[in-house]
Amino acid sequence: MNGQATTERTMAQALNAGLREALSDESVVILGEDVGRTGGVFRVTDGLQAEYGAERVVDTPVAESGIVGAAFGLAVAGMRPIAEIQFMGFSYPGYDQVVNHVSRIRNRSRHRFTAPLVIRIPYGGGIGAAEHHSESFEAIYTHVPGLKVVVPSRPIDAKGLLTAAVADPDPVIFLEPIRAYRSMKEEVPDDSYEVPIGVASIERPGDDVTLIGYGAMMREVREAAEVLASSGVGAEVIDLRTLVPLDVETVIASVQNTGRAVIVHEAPRTSGFGGEIAATIQERALYSLRAPVERVTGWDIVVPLRRAEKHYTPGVDRIVAAAMRTTEGH
Amino acid sequence: MNGQATTERTMAQALNAGLREALSDESVVILGEDVGRTGGVFRVTDGLQAEYGAERVVDTPVAESGIVGAAFGLAVAGMRPIAEIQFMGFSYPGYDQVVNHVSRIRNRSRHRFTAPLVIRIPYGGGIGAAEHHSESFEAIYTHVPGLKVVVPSRPIDAKGLLTAAVADPDPVIFLEPIRAYRSMKEEVPDDSYEVPIGVASIERPGDDVTLIGYGAMMREVREAAEVLASSGVGAEVIDLRTLVPLDVETVIASVQNTGRAVIVHEAPRTSGFGGEIAATIQERALYSLRAPVERVTGWDIVVPLRRAEKHYTPGVDRIVAAAMRTTEGH
Amino acid sequence: MPGDMLQILRPDGTLVGDAPVDVDTTRDLYHAMVVGRVYDRKCTAMQKQGRLATYAPFEGQEACQIGAVAPLEEQDWVVATYRDAAAMWFAGYPMVNLILGRTGDERGGQIPEGVNVLPPSITVGGHMIHAVGTGWASKLQGDGGVSLTMFGDGATSEGDFHEAMNFAGVYQTPTVFFCQNNGWAISLPFEQQTNAAALVDKAIGYGMPGVRIDGNDLFAVVAATTEAVETARSGGGPTFIEAMTYRIGPHTTADDPGRYRTEEATDEWRRSDPIDRVRAYLVANDAWDQSWEDEVADEASDQVEAAVEEAEALDPFTAGEVFDAMFAEPTQTLLDQRDMLRRDG
Amino acid sequence: MPGDMLQILRPDGTLVGDAPVDVDTTRDLYHAMVVGRVYDRKCTAMQKQGRLATYAPFEGQEACQIGAVAPLEEQDWVVATYRDAAAMWFAGYPMVNLILGRTGDERGGQIPEGVNVLPPSITVGGHMIHAVGTGWASKLQGDGGVSLTMFGDGATSEGDFHEAMNFAGVYQTPTVFFCQNNGWAISLPFEQQTNAAALVDKAIGYGMPGVRIDGNDLFAVVAATTEAVETARSGGGPTFIEAMTYRIGPHTTADDPGRYRTEEATDEWRRSDPIDRVRAYLVANDAWDQSWEDEVADEASDQVEAAVEEAEALDPFTAGEVFDAMFAEPTQTLLDQRDMLRRDG
């Protein structure tokens, strides 16, 4: 992307730019609660209805199953819908449509019918929101055969992955870390580009321990790597960017080199996606492991409300402690 | 349970007996599609409406969210509802109620309100059923903080776990392996007894490899242990019986002894509960492991229909091969 | 049967109103209904022989299924259920695909390009909103297409029915909601599914026209659906049709209706058979004779047998093939899993 | 405001029909409405100061909230939303708990035994079925209890609304569905939520009596709810009430209504203020003077301030405490996690 024009953008702005670009394809329709007139509760669709009209950027009734189901029908009939669910905690009413129809129509019809749609879902905590507004339940989507699950952590990836998701011939669950919408700005190319789905990013090389994260937690992961560096521990930082299909090769190659791994997510620990990663690492790289793969995660509790949320979200200290523990391994 | 009267029963019959017993408590109400007049599509509730009346054993409209939500209200107000969802593939419309209300009301009210209810869900394949009738999506329940998840594999456990689930002060997802409803009979005590939630069962001792399974897959696990024994490999067989809370101690103690583990489930591999178990084993017993923990699972595909389902369900051969592979470890 | 519903052809084959189609077309529709029945009985028989997975017979509902599809055109969509094989076939879904699906083979859904009929929905209630989506797409694409969705009385209890009706109303999608109220959701009689007197009473709550019709009356079905399709096609939005009919057979071949209903009620409905009724009309209009009937029956039988033969001739998937249709291109994870299956069996 | 709805007290404070309560009771209800408004404004102010999490004001809806609860008795249940604080408080939910909840503290839900009011539902639409369940329990337990559920116009778009209404109809549970149609679901105006002319048109589709009322008319609310509660209590089953009102403030303190509506429409509704209306009635009936008004205002203010103080005095949870209320007894897994948190921070 050398020499291209860029603009400094937050993730919300980068996504907005990506969506605007997507709408230049007439088959793209954006639908969701409050996406039009208000531009979405996070303003990610800001201005799009004004530009493309209420037929292309559609405010829907409060009905998540309807949103996903209608998007499915639109997709099957040749449109490219981008559905927004307002918060992940409100995505469950649409889960049946996702599992039983969206993810399956291609297999059910052996490629005859497909559902190339994107479901955008803001997720995650850290902003002291009301109950159901801080959920990180990506594992209920990563378990569903037939879905791709994408989670950008930074503006540049957000736009490129979104463009790839819209172009993808299969359904993509596109998770947007609420806490990262505005917390970071970077230069984002103005022109169209894709960040490929299924490819992790090695953000920082290191030989002592592999830190694996995604989404909003990348901030803590990056900071932890700094802290570790100052203690002389070289952390290799991997931003998965895509959970399904997982970039196993990148993860395994790194762990084979470092012999140690720490996985970070804010979702509850039990049956979280970290389990999948840890299981995969020990499957493919057991004999390289010098210490147990650590999982630094949210707890098996409802995300606490504002006054106690800090006890839930994994912090830099926890990541550093886990990483240090791996270096004390045999 | 020595000296007690017993009757030879299938799992369906054992559950029926457990439900009949439960109904002797007047606060127990059974509700679900076709549970009354027909006794359920698997006849698990056979005869109960005739005995206890249509107010206690209630045929509901086809509305899974309504079933779970109404059961929630009943439970909050002091009843002990036992809801039946006809097949796991139809449980997703009720998922929002489970996650956002059933699992959370105790925490939301700091013990003031509770939802002591049981949701019975037949799950799993192996009978060549139509689409959506063979699902094994337990991982979407094991990930939810505030739920207990139970999966009996045999008649005696089914009745005892059901009794424990009904008595439990918290919500229990009770998964019933369709394939095991009638495939096995055993002597089941006529009187009331509980099999405690959260306690795995070591079905067979062995020193060479630990085989970990649950639900319908226990049949293949048991057979695999036989096959391995005939090759001189001593397999310790663990039936988890409860997925949440997981009996970590039993699993870890076994793997510390054998140094090898094979986890078996029919759910899709990625983000399946096997990942959680493998992650936990390497966390707690890495230095005992002589080979990677193997996962023998369903694939990341929709369970194939009748003509090709055999390519999906883990068979004895796959389990034996995995176990043998672990013994070739370092 | 309640009286407050549209009826054109009386059970005895005489007209109460105007026939919506001419006699020749009626003969064609009669022919199609017969094909439906032959197919249905064949499938039930095959299931008993273990050649099909569980089968959901639709005997008694042929007027609904053929009549509702009759007004459709090529660009239209049909989104229906496990019990709507006749409708799907009449809309162009090849019979071999229907049977293949029932044998338990995903290739049942692999129908020719250009046939806008989705594979049958096995889950209850979730598919109506798809027909809102396809209709919406037709509207956006300006192809004049109408989407017909068929579902049962039981499906109206699901939340998704509500969201589908509401979206169709709000976006005025060209969607026809055709409900076959066949009296039962498995063992639950209509009266226990809702406290409403009629399902059609729901339409007003969505600002949608609704009509209750005699679903065993081919002419009532054709007339009501034609009007709904024309309304939709001309931009007038959705319509809800409640067709009163009856499931003569069991819910599926795995069901035992003796547990929840008497044979008497069923017998009464048998006397109101939708095919007999059209035959009586054709007889009265000198448009029927036995040799034609035999011809129709033979043709139907040949067609069904040919489809069965073709379906059964197909080899089941090999192990590797089950991984092939999850994505446009299998992911590395799937390729790895395919290898594992090959390795360990 | 559409004319086809029940109104008893005109905006100018004169009666169109019979007052459902005497003047003394009206004074009590007026008092309660004032408490509601003082609480509401205090919360908005506190949120601006960063002392509360996002807050959803209900200004303009006080007649609905106080009036709907007025006919309830001790054994009755209230199942309401994030916007129904006044109703919940009037039904016995301590104000300190309401505020505690808004500070972001789960102990907000820890109300005294015997108060049958569930913590507010934050998800839209999922809670109405709970009131079907609690009502059903009352029916089974024979305690004569009625369940009142409150929700917005937007919530009627969710599938769960449909399933709740349907179950209530089928099982004839003693449930009162009280819909505050305040014109908006965040930015979506009522007209775009449904193609129905009125939400009350939905009731017939569930075989349920329905009534549309002036939701800014305390007497209309009390009269309609009283009738519905009596019907439910005497075994007559559920009722649907659509109360036409308006959200004067933003959706929440995070919302900017300027993006989707004009101030003019809001101003018009401001002139139809439910508290002013009752005051006018009291004045006309010689049941109001300024000193009493001041007393009421002071009392309300004291009550709210005391609750705020009590709520804010409570220390937040320690790290360990967040694990304490997932189950009756924490599992070993949770104890282990608590230890991990202590170990690593």
Ligand SMILES: Cc1ncc(C[n+]2csc(CCOP(=O)(O)OP(=O)(O)O)c2C)c(N)n1
């Ligand atoms: C979501 C869901 N819940 C439950 C079932 C099980 N089930 C299959 S058919 C049926 C009854 C449907 O009745 P109706 O809609 O009237 O259709 P009919 O079978 O009478 O044609 C039920 C409950 C299902 N397939 N999907």
Ligand SMILES: Cc1ncc(C[n+]2csc(CCOP(=O)(O)OP(=O)(O)O)c2C)c(N)n1
């Ligand atoms: C299931 C769900 N979807 C979306 C939301 C986000 N949301 C919160 S309030 C609201 C609008 C609700 O409107 P209405 O029911 O009319 O109630 P009001 O806010 O006007 O009182 C929405 C969409 C939610 N809380 N829950």
Ligand SMILES: [Mg+2]
């Ligand atoms: Mg039916």
Ligand SMILES: [Mg+2]
């Ligand atoms: Mg509203």
